[in-house]
Amino acid sequence: MTDTIKVIVAGPRGRMGSEALRMIEKEDNLELVACIDHKHDGKKLSELDGLPAFDVTIYADINTCFESVQADVLVDLTTPEVGYLHTKTALEYGIRPVVGTTGFTNEQLEELTDLAEEKGLGTVIAPNFAVGAVLMMQFAKMAAKYFPDVEIIEKHHDQKLDAPSGTAVKTAQLIQDVRESKKQGHPNEKETIQGARGADMDGMKIHSVRLPGLVAHQEVIFGSSGQNLTIKHDSFDRASFMSGVKLAVEQVMKLDLLVYGLENLLD
Ligand SMILES: NC(=O)c1ccc[n+]([C@@H]2O[C@H](COP(=O)([O-])OP(=O)(O)OC[C@H]3O[C@@H](n4cnc5c(N)ncnc54)[C@H](O)[C@@H]3O)[C@@H](O)[C@H]2O)c1
Ligand SMILES: O=C(O)C1=N[C@H](C(=O)O)CCC1
Secondary structure, eight states: OOOOEEEEEESTTSHHHHHHHHHHHHOTTEEEEEEEOSSSTTOBGGGSTTSOOOOOBEESOHHHHHHHSOOSEEEEOSOHHHHHHHHHHHHHTTOEEEEOOOOOOHHHHHHHHHHHHHHTOOEEEOSOOOHHHHHHHHHHHHHHTTOOEEEEEEEEOTTOOOSSOHHHHHHHHHHHHHSOOOOOSOTTOOOSSTTTTOEEETTEEEEEEEOTTOOEEEEEEEEETTEEEEEEEEEOSGGGGHHHHHHHHHHHTTOSSEEESGGGGOO
């Protein structure tokens, strides 16, 4: 029988955090031991309406939480600034972070990579936990070898804080790994309205759509003479992310360094 993994969730009232609580409730090998939330300090999670009724304490202060509760893994589903601080603090306390929070800078990712290595602690940072999205990114990387002209359109709900999405940035990074640097479009093209051509990453354009009703969607469109190839993924429900969160929580226990992207954990 495998040991139970003791988990703390940061951001339990959020769209993703609450879904993670519902996932943990169903899994015998995962045990929720505390939550971190800037509100409801000292309350029990069971006192909050609309969430699974776990008899665990909510801590507003991450240090107090880590000093009071013995845990193996911190699942962070908060905001970019908070998520970065939480990840760093977890590593300082010897707790393995599983981070779904997006919007970290390259410098922050590098710093966390070094810290995880120094501490010898597994860390998973995954901009997208949906297996379909991971495959979409891998397929895009495969296609980029043959189609160097590419634009990414990511579409999310209008409460999202960061743009472009973590998934779009990761997709562009994977494409960068296999394609020669290339500035796309007409060399003399001019935007008559600023931003019309989208964000630029190494010559690739990324377009971010934010609308009510959307969850998480991305199209990677490749163009070549006489043909287009579109690779598309849609998450219609946040349940789509949960098998990836569970896998990351299990696998992070076996790692001693930071991995960026769920593809590193799939066979
Ligand atoms: N990796 C993935 O597959 C994936 C999927 C969906 C969303 N996300 C990312 O996850 C993050 C959360 O997304 P969401 O849609 O659940 O957002 P949300 O706004 O619904 O939830 C964020 C939660 O963080 C909480 N929070 C803010 N400050 C805090 C603090 N100091 N301590 C503890 N909690 C704090 C808020 O109260 C809120 O409940 C975002 O960065 C989003 O981009 C990642
Ligand atoms: O809802 C969000 O916010 C999401 N963010 C991730 C990203 O930034 O790539 C992907 C899944 C949904």
